[in-house]
Structure formats: C-alpha cells, structure tokens
Amino acid sequence: MRDDQIATILRETNPWWLAAATGRSATAWIGSHRQLRDRALYDLGYRSSVLDDVTTGPVDDKLVVLTGPRRVGKSVILIDTAAALCARDDVDPRQIIHITADDFTAQDLNRAFVLGRELTSSVDRSGERRRVWLVDEVSGIAGWTATLKRLRDQSLVGEDCVVTTGSRWVGMEDLTANLFAGRAGAGSHRRIRHVMPMSFRDFLVASGRDLPLLDPAPLWDLQSKEIRDLLEPLTFLTDSYDLAWQAYLRSGGFPRSVYESVTNGAVSQGFFRDLESWLVADLECDETPDSVAILLDALVGRATSPLNMNRTAQDTGYGSRNQLTRRITRLISTFAALECPQRREHGATTPGAQSKYYLTDPILAWLPSRLRAGLTEPALTTLTEMALGTTLALAIDGLQEGRLAFGDTIGYLRTASGQEVDLGPVPVPTATGPRPTTPVESKWVSRGWRSEARVVENKYHGGVLATRNILDLTEPAWAVPAPMVALLLR
Numbered sequence: 001m002r003d004d005q006i007a008t009i010l011r012e013t014n015p016w017w018l019a020a021a022t023g024r025s026a027t028a029w030i031g032s033h034r035q036l037r038d039r040a041l042y043d044l045g046y047r048s049s050v051l052d053d054v055t056t057g058p059v060d061d062k063l064v065v066l067t068g069p070r071r072v073g074k075s076v077i078l079i080d081t082a083a084a085l086c087a088r089d090d091v092d093p094r095q096i097i098h099i100t101a102d103d104f105t106a107q108d109l110n111r112a113f114v115l116g117r118e119l120t121s122s123v124d125r126s127g128e129r130r131r132v133w134l135v136d137e138v139s140g141i142a143g144w145t146a147t148l149k150r151l152r153d154q155s156l157v158g159e160d161c162v163v164t165t166g167s168r169w170v171g172m173e174d175l176t177a178n179l180f181a182g183r184a185g186a187g188s189h190r191r192i193r194h195v196m197p198m199s200f201r202d203f204l205v206a207s208g209r210d211l212p213l214l215d216p217a218p219l220w221d222l223q224s225k226e227i228r229d230l231l232e233p234l235t236f237l238t239d240s241y242d243l244a245w246q247a248y249l250r251s252g253g254f255p256r257s258v259y260e261s262v263t264n265g266a267v268s269q270g271f272f273r274d275l276e277s278w279l280v281a282d283l284e285c286d287e288t289p290d291s292v293a294i295l296l297d298a299l300v301g302r303a304t305s306p307l308n309m310n311r312t313a314q315d316t317g318y319g320s321r322n323q324l325t326r327r328i329t330r331l332i333s334t335f336a337a338l339e340c341p342q343r344r345e346h347g348a349t350t351p352g353a354q355s356k357y358y359l360t361d362p363i364l365a366w367l368p369s370r371l372r373a374g375l376t377e378p379a380l381t382t383l384t385e386m387a388l389g390t391t392l393a394l395a396i397d398g399l400q401e402g403r404l405a406f407g408d409t410i411g412y413l414r415t416a417s418g419q420e421v422d423l424g425p426v427p428v429p430t431a432t433g434p435r436p437t438t439p440v441e442s443k444w445v446s447r448g449w450r451s452e453a454r455v456v457e458n459k460y461h462g463g464v465l466a467t468r469n470i471l472d473l474t475e476p477a478w479a480v481p482a483p484m485v486a487l488l489l490r
Contacts (some may be wrong), residue, residue, distance in 0.1 A: 066164065069196070102137045219489065442466045
C-alpha cells in the first residue's frame with residue numbers, strides 16, 4: 001500500500017485530528033461515528049471496563065494486547081477509548097492515533113506508525129511527545145509482533161502507550177519474546193486482556209433483573225463461613241435466579257444477542273448468520289458453511305464427556321482425526337471454544353488423555369439447530385456445565401495473566417473408580433502461596449442431589465455441586481444453584 005493511501009486511511013479514522021486543527025470540540029465527531037451509531041441500534045448500556053486504566057490513567061508506555069472473539073465489541077472499545085481520551089483536558093487529540101489494520105501487511109503496519117507520528121507532529125511543539133496508539137485487528141498480519149518489537153526498540157513508539165486488538169491467537173506469534181520481554185512498559189498492568197461475551201453478572205445488569213449481585217469469592221475458598229452467610233438469606237430467590245440463568249443460557253453474552261433477547265424475546269436469525277460468517281472466515285475458510293454447524297453440534301452433544309477424536313471424526317464425516325483436531329484448534333484460537341483437559345491431583349495435565357471441549361458462549365451452542373434443519377437444540381444441563389467452565393477459566397486467568405491464552409486454566413479429574421469431577425482443583429496464586437481451587441461439579445438438578453454430590457464429596461470431603469435451584473449448605477459438599485456459583489466465581 002502506498003504512503004498516500006495509508007495517510008488517507010489515518011485521516012479518515014482519526015476525525016479528532018481535524019477537530020483539534022480547526023479549534024472545534026475534540027468530541028464533536030462522536031455523534032456521527034458509524035461504529036457508535038451501529039452500536040446504538042442494539043444498546044442496553046453495557047460498557048466494558050477492560051481499558052479503564054488507559055482512559056483515566058496517565059499516558060505512559062504500557063503495551064496491551066486485547067483479544068477475544070469477533071462480534072464481541074473490541075473495535076468499539078477502541079473507539080470508546082478514543083472518545084474518553086478526547087474528553088480529557090490533559091490529552092491533546094493529536095496524541096491519539098487509531099489504526100484499522102484489517103487489510104495491512106507488516107510493511108503497511110510499520111508505515112502507519114511512521115506516518116501517524118508525522119501527521120500528528122504538530123503536537124510535539126507543545127511538549128507532548130507520547131502517543132496513544134489504538135491498533136485494531138492486528139493479529140491477522142503475519143509478523144506483526146516482530147514489526148511492533150522493532151518499533152518499540154528503535155523509535156519513539158517505545159515511549160508510547162500501544163493497545164492492539166485481535167480475534168485470533170495462533171501459536172502465540174512470538175508474543176512473549178517479541179513484545180513482553182522488556183517492552184511492555186513500566187508498572188504491573190495486565191498485558192494480555194480478554195474481551196469475552198458478557199458474564200452472567202453483566203447479563204443481570206444489562207437485562208435489568210433486580211437480583212443481588214453476589215461478590216466474587218476466593219476460588220480456593222468457596223465454602224467459607226462468609227460465603228455461607230452470604231448465601232443462606234437468598235433461599236427464597238433460587239427460582240428467580242434459575243429463570244435469569246435460563247434466559248442467559250438462551251441469549252448468550254454477545255451484546256447484540258442480549259439486546260435482541262431482552263427486547264424481542266429471542267435472538268434473530270440475522271445475528272446467527274453473522275456468527276456463522278465469523279466462524280466460516282476464521283475456522284472453515286476451506287469448507288462449506290454447513291461444516292461449522294456440524295462441528296459445533298458435535299462438540300455440544302459431547303461436551304459433558306471426554307471427546308473421542310477418532311469416533312467423532314467418523315460420525316461427523318470429517319474423514320480423519322487430524323482434520324477434526326485442526327478445526328477444533330482453530331475454534332480455540334478464535335476464542336469460540338475452550339479445552340478442559342484431564343488433570344492429575346496437583347493440576348498437571350494427564351498425558352494422552354482425552355479432553356472435554358466447551359463453547360465459550362451459550363449462543364454458539366444454539367447456532368447449529370437455528371441454521372441447519374435436523375440438528376437438535378442444546379440441553380440446558382450441557383450449557384450450564386460449559387458456562388461454568390468458561391466462567392472459572394476466565395476467573396483463573398484474572399488471577400494469573402496468560403493462563404487462558406496458554407490453555408492452562410480448568411480441567412476435569414477422574415477418580416480411582418473411574419468417575420469424573422467436572423472442574424477439579426487447579427493451583428492458583430494467593431497472598432500466602434499457591435492453593436487449589438474448590439472442586440465444582442455441574443449437575444443441573446432440582447432434586448436427588450445427594451447421590452450426585454457423593455463423587456466430589458468422597459474425593460475431596462467437600463466441594464460445590466452446581467444445581468438448578470437447590471441451595472443446601474448442611475452437607476460436606478454444598479448444593480448451590482448454578483447462577484449463584486457463576487456469580488461467586490466471577
């Protein structure tokens with residue numbers, strides 16, 4: 001791409017520069033910005049706080065990599081960040097440089113940084129040198145980390161705040177060596193941040209449901225006296241939580257799907273088609289769209305048990321184990337799925353054991369039955385286990401950065417008698433050293449919970465059984481409604 005073409009793109013995607021040059025309000029562009037207008041069509045007021053330290057803190061040299069699935073709002077978060085910075089008296093709009101990198105090569109990306117600084121050079125005369133670079137969808141560029149490494153090492157970009165977004169996580173792209181080894185800036189900020197669909201907590205707020213938002217509990221101490229005192233008064237609300245949980249499982253957490261579910265009673269066929277288009281582009285670019293529905297249906301139907309790759313490849317017509325494995329790996333790299341491997345007593349994975357696979361948002365599990373005749377709707381019991389697994393994985397990553405990206409969060413455990421604990425203990429950091437998470441068994445039941453609880457109880461002399469609407473804290477293993485467990489986790 002020629003320099004003049006890149007410069008034109010930069011001028012068009014940074015309308016606040018013109019405002020600064022003409023003396024107009026630095027936020028005058030907000031009302032006419034296309035992405036913000038599009039969001040207004042499906043807006044319940046939900047806003048991510050993932051970049052709050054960038055919007056309210058000093059303009060420093062931090063480096064942030066923002067990841068997550070498509071259609072979740074990463075691009076809009078960058079625009080919101082630009083708007084918040086433009087509203088600050090201590091930030092010159094020319095310090096903010098937004099780059100849309102979808103169609104760039106590594107060379108184009110390098111030139112965009114060079115031209116961006118040149119086009120905003122007038123701000124340097126006021127004594128402000130540091131920029132805030134907001135680079136959207138950079139992960140599709142081969143060699144982008146090497147380009148950014150060179151810029152951080154050899155130019156003033158090393159003194160700037162740089163935020164990048166991407167919807168695909170492939171082989172770490174030498175992320176640690178190229179970007180985080182001495183180039184992530186000062187301070188203890190989180191370098192890898194995930195923008196995922198709304199959590200159940202976010203859903204309750206966005207949908208306006210008036211239920212107590214339980215504070216997250218220590219993952220290693222879900223059965224403390226403090227948690228007992230928090231839960232016991234809520235016995236009369238278990239059915240209300242259950243209805244809210246079912247609504248969440250049917251809408252998922254993508255902002256548009258939540259809006260459509262709350263305002264129209266169901267997620268539109270159009271949004272399911274949008275999700276399919278994302279998956280076809282990132283996952284099955286060499287296959288027919290039906291293969292996406294078949295793959296998701298196969299994973300959902302087998303999500304509560306370890307996946308036999310050979311048998312599943314034959315049942316779904318993928319032809320070979322390698323072909324199926326490649327597709328699942330792509331699904332994980334685009335943050336649409338999560339691996340739950342078998343782990344041993346102290347959290348290490350069991351070599352050669354089959355893994356379970358969870359879709360990271362409930363709405364993805366509904367896609368097969370909504371887009372292809374003959375495929376069955378997902379069971380709420382399955383959706384509950386997947387949602388709790390994803391919630392716990394994100395909570396673990398919140399305690400120790402990078403664990404989700406490296407696939408080192410949750411895991412199931414097999415007992416000596418061959419039974420399984422859905423979400424077994426894994427070590428997480430605490431102020432007093434590593435501690436194992438509380439084991440969680442997902443059994444979405446309304447009665448007969450004691451027989452289900454004996455597996456985790458016999459193994460660990462305690463634990464939490466995530467039920468449908470039973471709250472019983474009198475036994476060694478507690479029965480706690482799944483929506484309450486989700487709130488306690490994250």
